Amino acid sequence: AVRVAGGIPVHIALKAPNFAVDWSEVKAAIRPHTRMIIVNTPHNPTGTLWSLDDWQQLIELVEQHDLLVLSDEVYEHLVFDQQRHYSALHFPALRARSFVVGSFGKTFHVTGWKTGYCVASPVLMQGFRQIYQYANFCGNTPAQVALAEYMRQHPTHIPALPDFYQAKRDLFNQGLSASHFQFTPTPGTYFQCVDYSAIRPDLTDVEMCYFLAEQYGVVAIPLSVFYQSPDPKMRLIRFCFAKTEQTLTQATQRLAECSPWLS
Ligand SMILES: Cc1ncc(COP(=O)(O)O)c(C=O)c1O
The missing domain is CATH 3.90.1150.10 (Aspartate Aminotransferase, domain 1)
Known part of the structure; x- marks a missing residue:
């Protein structure tokens, strides 16, 4: 998708055994044309969660280089042992520059339904919707209605x-x-x-x-x-x-x- 949009994806490998983000590597990978950073926590495939320090490092980078963030948080509710998930939306410094993606598929055990959501500021959403209109056109309405009804009936x-x-x-x-x-x-x-x-x-x-x-x-x-x-x-x-x-x-x-x- 990045290439189709004319961008150049730059991959940063997470290394075993702890798969933590090496922030010096991320910093070194930022180029004058870098526009967006894509992050994922809780992380597929490794299951790792970002710490507050990871988010702080991200905030410093995106402010310094004026970057947008695509934060893939589809496993936001699957966090164990009393740990917690921090969303990009938790940080005021990131709210204005982030697209946060969630999946009803993961949260409601319907992965095949391919139904999710994206949260972003009104300004970012304006751009998002222009692309969405031509790339996806619309969601699958019956699945959306069913999910809305399920959420109403099962608030727990x-x-x-x-x-x-x-x-x-x-x-x-x-x-x-x-x-x-x-x-x-x-x-x-x-x-x-x-x-x-x-x-x-x-x-x-x-x-x-x-x-x-x-x-x-x-x-x-x-x-x-x-x-x-x-x-x-x-x-x-x-x-x-x-x-x-x-x-x-x-x-x-x-x-x-x-x-x-x-x-
Ligand atoms: C990290 C991550 N993001 C996004 C997706 C896509 O989720 P969905 O198919 O529910 O839209 C997956 C699915 O495996 C995933 O693991």
Whole structure:
């Protein structure tokens, strides 16, 4: 989309194991023509959350270079262990220069509906709507009506979401702790990244995902596909725990059967 609009996307890789933003790298990547910075927290695929310090660093940069922000916050309600999500909208310095994107798909378990929202100042929205009018034209009205009705009828749905998904994360992680996969419990999203180097260090992450699907009937996503220039030595894959208890239990039982690597 950036290229179609005549822009040049500049990618900044988040590095294992903590996937924190390296702000010196972000600063160094800003060029005279930089117009916008795209950020994502809680983060897919790593589950990491931005700290207040991350937001402060962003504020300093966007003020200094007069940048717009596209803040992808589709997992805004999926934050665990009493941590909290800060939106770009929380910071007065960012409100006037940010487009904040949310997804009803993530929040209301209807990812296939492709229905979401964008929050921005009236001035930014004016530009947004001019493009939207010709790119999308309109949303899917029946889905919007259904979501509005659901929200009216279920006002406790959103406050209950963190516990709902945290229970799934804990069930999945508890099952996984009997396996040879290594991981740190994800603080947000419904994704759990795991290191499989104790099982099949000889396989790339793409090969490992084929191996798990074919041999164990469990599907994961390789982390390398999220990178512009993946590290071939990366041994991380992403599981999604937005599943029933039965599926999660069956999956972890199968994953626990993966034998450790004997070199
Ligand atoms: C970070 C992020 N942003 C946006 C989307 C798109 O969400 P939706 O399909 O609900 O519009 C996804 C979906 O996986 C995502 O992970």
